[in-house]
Amino acid sequence: MGVVDDQPPQGEPAPPRIGFIGLGVMGRPMALNLLRAGYPLTVQSRSRPPVDELVAAGAQAADSPSAVASSADVVITMLPDTPDVEAVILGPDGVIDGARDSLLVIDMSTINPLGARRVGAALAERGAAFLDAPVSGGQRGAEEATLSIMVGASLPDFERALPILQALGRNIVLIGEVGAGQVAKACNQLIVGATIEAVAEALTLAERAGVTPATVRSALLGGFAQSRILEMHGERMLDGNFQPGFRARLHLKDARIIQALASEVGVELAGFAPVAQRLQQLVDGDLGELDHSALFKLVADQG
């Protein structure tokens, strides 16, 4: 190819170079989707095999978050919890060390909203932009690029990130300023956890009272008790199918984020408190790798 072919055609600027940090269960398929969408990609992760896989698929590898940042226009992080994100972005040799003025950092992990605001503020001081963009939809959503993405950002930053997010998900909503995506995710996990517990209690009550739980579930789907959880997780409970899905130990992590946030902003979550306890009980009972609908087992197996 000649020199002319290497120049982007007028009106079609070269796609931004993306750095991706955290190639776990979710991050690995998301990074692959970015490659498939044609983005030049640099990756970094704690474990070697997914890095090798991504390199084989066409990505570059970098040795540190700062190295990822210095070679990228946009850095995406997909990490387990708040301290991981703070360490990778703000810590020694972190993203912030390699950040240039125009860098956009998109954290897609589920973390404490106040942590997200801290990270966003620190990056802003260096002239870099930050979006919190936690997802729901699980491993399958990551693989099929059908994730729901809840975004906290300024409108211009959101618009800059949108084409990239569209390579990863489908239902992409700007909730509010930085941190708002994480707040929405916390609200989501609160409602999902509480509803799973309620459905588990109701179906167990039906069974113990001598009534077929499947019939109760069907009847209730036609009324005010209808929910996506009654429909999908209710069916899992009836089938005794607790293969994840979304692991109970991750929902416990999210429950701690929810409770920390509630405590920070002064809301008592009387209804959610026992749900968090049940998730802890699942993990303590070595059931943390099961789907969160396994809350049903704790209710059904009692007495």
Place this chain on the structure above:
Amino acid sequence: MGVVDDQPPQGEPAPPRIGFIGLGVMGRPMALNLLRAGYPLTVQSRSRPPVDELVAAGAQAADSPSAVASSADVVITMLPDTPDVEAVILGPDGVIDGARDSLLVIDMSTINPLGARRVGAALAERGAAFLDAPVSGGQRGAEEATLSIMVGASLPDFERALPILQALGRNIVLIGEVGAGQVAKACNQLIVGATIEAVAEALTLAERAGVTPATVRSALLGGFAQSRILEMHGERMLDGNFQPGFRARLHLKDARIIQALASEVGVELAGFAPVAQRLQQLVDGDLGELDHSALFKLVADQG
């Protein structure tokens, strides 16, 4: 009209004579719907005005439950709670005293499922049939004949009752044997109450964390947190509209039924327990006449 005209045409037997006991907020419009559907109706109620209204609309009045039963093929009861139903059907001068062999009793109140089974068993000893058929859909559903009706009965009794129930509601499901309708209703109220509390906690958390709750609600309706409650009661909460709907004090009554049943069959309802406490708190705070979505006020007004 001649004598011949008073005979039902062949193949169209005369409609059963119905007795209706309990003309409260729900019972009054239900009885009117039965009259409109062409059923000969005898009514009885504690307070006089709705009796007068029904008589003006074409019903007969009777002085006691036994008098209602002796003039009817089918008796429907719509009463506040388990003891009321037991007194009206099994007590002195009760339905059972006027019951003939072919009598069908349909209790549409929301009561303890084990109470329903006791009533059904006592009637069966006298050769009378019993259905428990609690409803959901509230006053509007009663007025518009769009109630959801959850039925516990034998199949022949269900089939005998069905045309009558179709004059009162739309979504009519046979759940199982006698008592099963009440079990399904208890499960419904458990899930509805717990979901209202979860939505109230989530929307309050969003607001306190500085994020617009309406945006969070909209975003969450697209994912796993979706429910009829998030949709309808979530909107009530955002609008601060707590006109019933379904009164908190009635949900508290149902909560006691749920907890009594759970205790009787040995299920611990860890998640529902604080929801029942919150409903008690609403009633104690003179908010029991508000819609049950007023649980939001308890969460939002704290701190």
